[in-house]
Amino acid sequence: MTLKVAKFGGTSLADDIQLVKIKNIIDDDESIKYVVVSAPGKRFKADNKVTDLLYGLKAQHDSNLPYDQILDIIKSRFDVVMMHLGIRLDLSGEYEEMIKNLENGASKDYIASRGEYLNALLTAEYLGYDFVDAKDLVLFDERGRFLEEETNDNIREVLSQHEHAVIPGFYGSRPDGRIKTFSRGGSDITGAIVARAVGADLYENWTDVSGFMITDPRIVPNARHIENITYRELRELSHMGASVLHEDAIYPARKAGIPIVIKNTELPAHPGTLITEEIAEINKERIVTGFAGRKGYSLFSVRKKAIDQDKGFYRKLTGVFEDRDVRIVHLLTGEDSAVLIVPQNEIEESKLDIIDDLEDQLKADNIEFFEDVALVAAVGEGMRKIPGVYECVLDSLTAAGIETGMIYQGLRRTNIIVAVLASEYDRTIRTIYKALEKHGGMKRRSTGKRKPRKV
Numbered sequence: 001m002t003l004k005v006a007k008f009g010g011t012s013l014a015d016d017i018q019l020v021k022i023k024n025i026i027d028d029d030e031s032i033k034y035v036v037v038s039a040p041g042k043r044f045k046a047d048n049k050v051t052d053l054l055y056g057l058k059a060q061h062d063s064n065l066p067y068d069q070i071l072d073i074i075k076s077r078f079d080v081v082m083m084h085l086g087i088r089l090d091l092s093g094e095y096e097e098m099i100k101n102l103e104n105g106a107s108k109d110y111i112a113s114r115g116e117y118l119n120a121l122l123t124a125e126y127l128g129y130d131f132v133d134a135k136d137l138v139l140f141d142e143r144g145r146f147l148e149e150e151t152n153d154n155i156r157e158v159l160s161q162h163e164h165a166v167i168p169g170f171y172g173s174r175p176d177g178r179i180k181t182f183s184r185g186g187s188d189i190t191g192a193i194v195a196r197a198v199g200a201d202l203y204e205n206w207t208d209v210s211g212f213m214i215t216d217p218r219i220v221p222n223a224r225h226i227e228n229i230t231y232r233e234l235r236e237l238s239h240m241g242a243s244v245l246h247e248d249a250i251y252p253a254r255k256a257g258i259p260i261v262i263k264n265t266e267l268p269a270h271p272g273t274l275i276t277e278e279i280a281e282i283n284k285e286r287i288v289t290g291f292a293g294r295k296g297y298s299l300f301s302v303r304k305k306a307i308d309q310d311k312g313f314y315r316k317l318t319g320v321f322e323d324r325d326v327r328i329v330h331l332l333t334g335e336d337s338a339v340l341i342v343p344q345n346e347i348e349e350s351k352l353d354i355i356d357d358l359e360d361q362l363k364a365d366n367i368e369f370f371e372d373v374a375l376v377a378a379v380g381e382g383m384r385k386i387p388g389v390y391e392c393v394l395d396s397l398t399a400a401g402i403e404t405g406m407i408y409q410g411l412r413r414t415n416i417i418v419a420v421l422a423s424e425y426d427r428t429i430r431t432i433y434k435a436l437e438k439h440g441g442m443k444r445r446s447t448g449k450r451k452p453r454k455v
Contacts, residue, residue, distance in 0.1 A: 002031040005200045007169065007191030010041025010049055011208040012265040013119060016084040023127060025206070025268050034159065034198060036169045036191040037123050039115025040077055050077055050115040058111040061102055071099070078118055089125045094118060109171065110179040116168035116187065124166035132158065132165045134190060138172025140180040146172075148252075155197035167194060188249035196256040203253050203260045205245070210264040211273025212242075215291035219426045220433050226290060228274045233289045233379050236415050240377040241294030250275065279381050287389060288380035288436050291429050295422040297329065297375060298344045298351070299405045301368040302358060303337045313362065314338070320357045324350050329375075330417065332406050339406045341419055344371060370405060374425040377417045378432055384413045389439065393418070396435030402428055 006026070012018055026032050039050040048056075053074050060067035075095060082089055098106075098114050117133070124131035137155045139147040151172070159165060169187025171179050182189050188205060195203035210225065217223045229237075231254045234245065245262070253260050254277065263272040279286075307313050317338060321328055330341040347354060351369065358367050383389045390409050393416050397404055406419035420428045 002201045003198065004029070004032045004202045004204055005034045005036065005191060005195040005198065006032045006204040006206060007036040007187055008038065008265065009187065009205075009207045010038040010051075012041075012206050013037055013039075013123070014041045014043045014047075016081040018265065019081060019085060019123065019126060021265050021268075022123075022206075025265070026127060028268075031201075032204070033164055034162075034194055034200075035123065035127070035129065035164075035166045036187055036194055037116060037120050037166060038169055038187040039119050040081075048073075050074060050119075051112055053077075054111050054115055055108070058102070058108050071095070078122055082122060085126060087122060087126050089122060091118060091121070094121070107178065109181040113168070113171040113179050113181055116170045120166050120168035127164075127166060129164040129166045130162045132162060132167050134168045134171055135173035135177070135179060137167065138190065138193065140172055140174050142175060144174065144180050146182075151193060152197045152252075155194060156199075159194070159198055182248075186249075188245055189252070192250055192252040192258075192260070195258050196252040199256070200258055203258050204263055205260060206263050206265050208264065208266065209262070210267055210270040211262040212237075212290065214289070215429055215433060219429050223433075226273050227271060228276060228279065229289055230279050230381060231275060231277055232414070233381060234275055236377070236379045237290050237292045240292040240375065240379070240417070242290065242292035245275075286380060287382040287386060287439070288378050289382075290380070291376065291378050291433060293374055293376040293425060293429065295372070295374040295425060296344050297341050297373040297419070298347055299368075299370040299373045299419055300340045300342070300354075300358070301337065301366075301370075301405065302340075302362060302364050303366040303368075304362060304364045305336050307333070307336055307338065316361045317358070320354055320361060323357075324354065326350075326354075330406065330408065330419075332408055339419075341373065341375065341406065344373075370421070372422040373405060373419055374422040374428075375417060375419055376425065376428045376432065377415055378436065379415045381414050383409075383416070389413075389436070390416060392435050392439045393432050396431050397428065400427070400431045402431060 008022055012022060026035065041049050053070055057067050057070045060070060078091060102111060121131055137158055139151045139154060141147055167190065169190035171181045174180050191205060192203060212226045212229060213223045214226055215223045231250065234250065250260060257277060260275040261272050264270055302317065318328060321342060326342050326346045328340055328342055332339045355367060355369055358364065378393065394407060402420055402424050404418050404420055408417045418428060
């Protein structure tokens with residue numbers, strides 16, 4: 001029988017209406033044995049996440065300001081859900097324990113974790129599942145470093161005693177029992193950790209979207225849904241700014257070879273997006289899986305004749321940025337030129353000094369500097385197997401009159417990255433999207449001789 005671990009995000013647990021939807025999902029699928037929950041999220045646009053309220057509670061206390069009003073709001077979030085659903089669970093002792101610990105100097109991690117903790121207690125009661133506290137499952141060392149293998153063994157042993165369980169996400173504990181939260185990825189990481197430990201056949205990550213789109217539908221109306229994506233493609237899109245699962249959140253499941261599916265609580269019948277190690281058979285003809293990008297970069301272009309003959313040139317070039325603790329996001333080199341992309345916010349105070357240092361140390365023939373640059377990436381394993389994709393992208397941008405500061409394709413030929421002015425960001429994505437549709441409808445052609453196609 002299939003074994004699934006299901007993680008539900010904050011929007012899926014925002015109120016009693018959402019909790020009913022979750023129960024229906026679980027009741028309809030007997031293979032879901034373990035459920036990981038986030039703290040309740042926003043019920044409407046102007047609402048607050050419970051975790052943010054808890055951070056506010058801690059801040060008020062630490063500033064010697066009254067926090068009773070925030071505490072009452074937090075209590076009401078859970079009390080209203082229980083009242084509407086007829087859940088008989090007394091949380092008064094839990095609130096008293098939290099405030100007692102707060103007054104005794106409890107850490108921010110402990111206070112923030114109470115959203116997941118209380119929500120897991122409530123959800124377990126509603127579903128009729130066992131409650132298992134994450135502090136007894138997820139282990140960190142004294143310095144707050146996650147103990148991966150110890151946690152894996154511990155979860156496997158503890159959950160073997162529970163046929164069904166609800167587990168709060170986001171946190172674990174140090175050896176002395178103090179609560180430690182994950183720095184990012186939160187409950188997503190917990191879900192993947194649990195899936196690996198119990199040997200799940202599938203890890204379901206339930207949220208408020210039906211998986212991933214090939215690109216932002218606000219930029220490309222009617223952008224298609226991605227049915228299947230590989231871990232490598234997901235990592236690349238995430239790195240380039242796509243709002244997808246962070247790499248840390250999927251690593252435990254990937255390590256164990258467990259597929260992940262992103263599902264929508266509002267549309268449970270929708271297939272969502274399946275994340276696997278290898279591309280699914282049905283998608284092997286696909287050229288591009290997705291487009292992503294990010295604004296907020298600056299570009300330095302350095303020209304000097306016969307750079308390759310200047311020993312130490314690249315050490316001096318990168319050293320100028322390293323000395324000012326500026327990250328180099330991309331470095332593209334040629335026989336007589338080098339292009340660097342850096343985060344704009346990291347050079348706001350030093351850009352003129354950087355230009356002076358480049359001129360002094362490199363004796364370059366020409367240095368150009370551009371602000372408000374955006375990076376756009378097309379990502380897809382299928383690019384490796386069909387010729388002409390790079391040429392198609394380049395020709396389409398030239399035909400559209402979009403000037404590029406850099407265009408690069410990695411050695412594996414699974415991505416193409418373009419640097420353009422931020423004002424051309426949307427138009428660049430639309431241009432590349434349309435060009436690659438013409439090139440092959442985002443699919444590899446399965447018949448005939450494949451040749452590069454001009455746009």
